[in-house]
Amino acid sequence: MKHLPQIGGLTLQHLALVGAGLGIALVIAVPLGVFTARTPRYGAPVFGLAGVVYAIPSLALLAVAVKYLGLGFWPVVLVLAAYAQFILIRNIAAAIAGVPAAQIDAAKGLGLSAWQRFARVEIPLAAPALLGALRLTTVALIAIATLGGYVGAGGLGSEIFFGLQRQYVEETLAGSIPAAVLAILADAFFRTLERTALKRTGEA
Amino acid sequence: MRYPGADRNAVDGVTLDIAGGSFTVLLGPSGCGKSTLLRTVNALVKPQSGRVTIDGSDVAAADGTQLRRGIGYVIQAIGLFSHMTVGENIAVVPSLLHWDRARTAERVDELLGLTGLAPDRYRNRYPRELSGGEQQRVGVARAIAAEPRVLLMDEPFGAVDAILRADLQDEMLRIVQSLKTTVVFVTHDVDEALRLADRIVVMREGRVEQYDTPLDILTKPSTRFVAQLLGTDDTLRRLSLMRAADAAVASESTSAETIDAGASLRDALNRLLGGVTRLSVVRDGAPIGSLGLEEIRKALQ
Numbered sequence: 001m002k003h004l005p006q007i008g009g010l011t012l013q014h015l016a017l018v019g020a021g022l023g024i025a026l027v028i029a030v031p032l033g034v035f036t037a038r039t040p041r042y043g044a045p046v047f048g049l050a051g052v053v054y055a056i057p058s059l060a061l062l063a064v065a066v067k068y069l070g071l072g073f074w075p076v077v078l079v080l081a082a083y084a085q086f087i088l089i090r091n092i093a094a095a096i097a098g099v100p101a102a103q104i105d106a107a108k109g110l111g112l113s114a115w116q117r118f119a120r121v122e123i124p125l126a127a128p129a130l131l132g133a134l135r136l137t138t139v140a141l142i143a144i145a146t147l148g149g150y151v152g153a154g155g156l157g158s159e160i161f162f163g164l165q166r167q168y169v170e171e172t173l174a175g176s177i178p179a180a181v182l183a184i185l186a187d188a189f190f191r192t193l194e195r196t197a198l199k200r201t202g203e204a
Numbered sequence: 205m206r207y208p209g210a211d212r213n214a215v216d217g218v219t220l221d222i223a224g225g226s227f228t229v230l231l232g233p234s235g236c237g238k239s240t241l242l243r244t245v246n247a248l249v250k251p252q253s254g255r256v257t258i259d260g261s262d263v264a265a266a267d268g269t270q271l272r273r274g275i276g277y278v279i280q281a282i283g284l285f286s287h288m289t290v291g292e293n294i295a296v297v298p299s300l301l302h303w304d305r306a307r308t309a310e311r312v313d314e315l316l317g318l319t320g321l322a323p324d325r326y327r328n329r330y331p332r333e334l335s336g337g338e339q340q341r342v343g344v345a346r347a348i349a350a351e352p353r354v355l356l357m358d359e360p361f362g363a364v365d366a367i368l369r370a371d372l373q374d375e376m377l378r379i380v381q382s383l384k385t386t387v388v389f390v391t392h393d394v395d396e397a398l399r400l401a402d403r404i405v406v407m408r409e410g411r412v413e414q415y416d417t418p419l420d421i422l423t424k425p426s427t428r429f430v431a432q433l434l435g436t437d438d439t440l441r442r443l444s445l446m447r448a449a450d451a452a453v454a455s456e457s458t459s460a461e462t463i464d465a466g467a468s469l470r471d472a473l474n475r476l477l478g479g480v481t482r483l484s485v486v487r488d489g490a491p492i493g494s495l496g497l498e499e500i501r502k503a504l505q
Contacts, residue, residue: 106283108248109356110297110346111273124287201287 003174007159011178014155017073017145021080022138029085033092034118040097047090054086058144066151076145076153083144084137091133095126127197135190142183146175156182206252207240214240215251216410222403224259227380227387229397232407233433238390241407242356245388246275258354273300276347276355276385280362282339284331290316290342291327297350315345318379337368344376348383355380357389361396373399394434398422398445406430419445439504444470451503452485452493459484459494469500476500 036043053061058079065075099122107117123130149157159175162168206213215237222228230238243249244256247268256263263271284293291312298308313323319341331339340360347355360376361369377400380387391397397404398418406413406421406429414426422442425431435441449465451472461480463472465487472483472495482496 100281100283100286102279102281102283103285104283105248105279105281106277106343107285109246109272109275109277109279111269111271111275111300112296113269116300121285125285 007156007174007178010154010156010159010175011182013153014142014145014148014157014179014182017076017080017148017153017155018138018141020073020077021141021145022084022134024077024081025084025088025137028081029088029092032085033089034096036089037093037096043093047086047093050086050089053082058083058147059150062147062151071152073148073153075151076148076155079147080141080144084141087137087140088133091136092130095129095133096122098129099125125201128194128201131190131194131197135187135194138186138190139183142179142186146179149175213237213410215244218254218410218412220405220412220415222386222388224386225384226402227377227389227400228403228405229401230388230390230405230407231394231397231401231433232392232413234392235409236407237410238392238405238407239358240410242358242388242390245354245356246272246277248272273297273350274352274354276352276357278340278343278347278355278357278360280359282331282336282343282363284339284342284346286331289328289330290321290334293331293342294346294349296346301350303350311349315349318382319345320375321345337364337372340364340372341375344379348379348385351383352385355383355385355387357387359391360389362391362393369396376400395441398441406433440470440473442504443473443500444468446503448472448483448485448495449487449492451499452495453499455494462486462491463495465492469503473497473500 032046036046061082062075062079065078069075069078103121103125104117107121112120145155146157146160148155149159149161152158156175156179160172160179161175163170163172163175218241220228230241232238240249244251245258245263247256247263247266250264258275284290285296288296291309294312294315295308298311303311312327316323316326321338321341326334326338326342331342334342340363343360347357361372364372373396389400401418403415404418404421405415408429414421414430416424416426419442421430422434422445425434431437446469447465448463448467448469448471451469452465459480459482461475461483463475463483463485465485475483476497482494484491484494486492
């Protein structure tokens, strides 16, 4: 129990890795997802490319990232952002494409500009599916972020890493159990948001 | 106007002059270009050649978004925003036009009343809680919220059952007549067109076959296609567009059975076939003549 403050600090580091990775991932995936939803013929190549990245073993990708960015926080963030693309782009595209065409047509006909249609009609109606995409991605990134332990980025992975090195099971568990709890909490958090959003859009 | 990949123009060589304040119906089979033509008016479709003008100004020259805020638009699929309440839906265009809150709220209630939906009951409900007919009433209310100069309606009652449709048509006529808005209405339903239109545009394969009043289209179809589509040999249909006053002849003898001057000859025929031999035609309670089967037969010639 005396390690509790230490675990707490590592959990915060872990969250920082996931948060930064997810943030950067969204900056890339939102435009690409919306773009492929609007022009479905570009869907296949974009999804294909994201799929190729997703297929690279994460440890290998991390090794490459360290080569260029050095040890520490940023190579892990880069790997997380790269891995998130596959889940995010596909699900964002599906969420936007799933907005009923009649409501888009009506919005156009009533004189909403492209930006107003996006912000006031598409985003609110796609919100449940978008939150679903965020949930899946966050849970995946929490797991992948444990790789940070190998490259000195901190986070709960460092407990797991040191535990494995010293064959000290308790230390490994001190990293992996909080990581699992974090994933479960993130899942529950986004599910609650999804339910609220569903109630608003009336699909529940 | 041709869509990419199509082998013929969706709308071709159409010239129409639609009078302000009139109710014009674009009538034709599916795929005849009537919806495409409608959508050129609010620039949702941009023709490769030719132009559409409203009050003399070219719609292509206007900013599409601004233009559409001044043109009502109702579609068959209704397209109410499912994440907004009925009141928020109706307030969409007023809020785009930056009306103040009080004026918008007042207008929402006014429109709900106008379309036969009690404001207190409906204002805060969501579209999914409404029946199809109620949803389309809200759709109409939303389209006319900011008093558009032009109202475009694309088969608005196509998904509503027949009995309800007649009610909605009557109410809509009453509403647009009070607004003095120019209405362009698309349908493939001949009876709906005859019932609503001041003027009908019959379309076929992107071209206009005939543009005339309902009665002229029925009595003087310009092509065989128009005659077939309208069923111009359908006597009852023609009678339903003719008024009792038009067939009445002056007569001294007044029958106890009366019919209003504005009633259709179809109604008159109904009565006559029901056993009445002669009807006295009255306007504002005063007899102006009478009619029997012979007069109806003459009116049809």
